[in-house]
Amino acid sequence: MKKEALFWAGLSFGCIFGLYVAVSHRQSQESLFNKVNDKKLALEKEADLLKRDINFIVVNQKKIKFLSEKGWFFPKNRLIAGKVIENLQFLVDKVSYRFDPETVTTLKNRFSYKVTQVSFETESLLDTDLYTFIDQLVETFPGILIPRELTLARQQGGPNFMKGRLVFDWFSAGGKKDEK
Numbered sequence: 001m002k003k004e005a006l007f008w009a010g011l012s013f014g015c016i017f018g019l020y021v022a023v024s025h026r027q028s029q030e031s032l033f034n035k036v037n038d039k040k041l042a043l044e045k046e047a048d049l050l051k052r053d054i055n056f057i058v059v060n061q062k063k064i065k066f067l068s069e070k071g072w073f074f075p076k077n078r079l080i081a082g083k084v085i086e087n088l089q090f091l092v093d094k095v096s097y098r099f100d101p102e103t104v105t106t107l108k109n110r111f112s113y114k115v116t117q118v119s120f121e122t123e124s125l126l127d128t129d130l131y132t133f134i135d136q137l138v139e140t141f142p143g144i145l146i147p148r149e150l151t152l153a154r155q156q157g158g159p160n161f162m163k164g165r166l167v168f169d170w171f172s173a174g175g176k177k178d179e180k
Helices: 001-061 059-069 078-091 125-142
Strands: 094-099 103-107 111-124 144-154 162-173
Touching: 001 059, 078 094, 078 125, 111 125, 111 144, 125 162
Parallel strands: none
Antiparallel strands: 094 111, 103 111, 111 162, 144 162
8 A cells, every 4th residue: 555655655746747847848948939029020110120121211212312422421520621711712812611519410310411610701703603602512511501591791891801701500310319
């Protein structure tokens, strides 16, 4: 009878232990499956975003080429911009400029761009010299310049008859908005 009781006790322990191992294995497999499934869903979402980005690039290829040629995707550098201005200052008799602090704007929490206001004070003999300066500035400046103010005034006396005030918004890609 002792052997029979020992046999049943061993069999009961084996069944309970086997059941515990089976439940534990099921839980670990279910946990692993959920992790893999979550990762799969995240990768599918990322793949959808990449497909949308590729489609956007294909549709807007000409615009992207234009922005690339204008220096939109390069880091904004005031020293390079200053050299461009110095190379163009021969078109007018006097030019001074000022860069305001940049601001970063984010669209849809994915894309951001920088905006800096640039102000110019110029003097020249003719107004056509100022127009040529503006045209060359817009063409050669890194990034995109959007005119905000253009004021020309005729002065009496002196060698420089035209005085101009030019204000541009300088746009370029990149930047992260400060988190506060």
